[in-house]
Amino acid sequence: MAEHAFVSWTNRPEPWVLEDELIEKLDLPLNLMGNKANAFHPRLTAFREAAKRREGEGRPAERRQAFIDIADRG
Template structure:
């Protein structure tokens, strides 16, 4: 829930039609501090810790007895 609240207060969404969106993504990731974008963002100080937390979450979701998400 903390991430949800942080995103509600801080995240903004914009879009632009682009033939090669991956090129624009690379520019944004290199110019701005986007800690939740792990792909191409290894320079961010939070990257290693967020990768650890995501791995722990994935391990927990695979644990016996953990309910599967709907549709998953």
């Protein structure tokens, strides 16, 4: 991500309107809501669900290894 991601922000009275437009026009794989057509949606959804299940277990090294294992499958 450090090599390929670009981050920008803007203040808008209704930021969700701009977000919907950007998701429709650009490839924004980290945005899940309203973006089911993106090829990464199922995989990222699985990552996030797994992270939520592990949340609070208090074992960050195990959580990190599990994430790496999932990422390596893909």
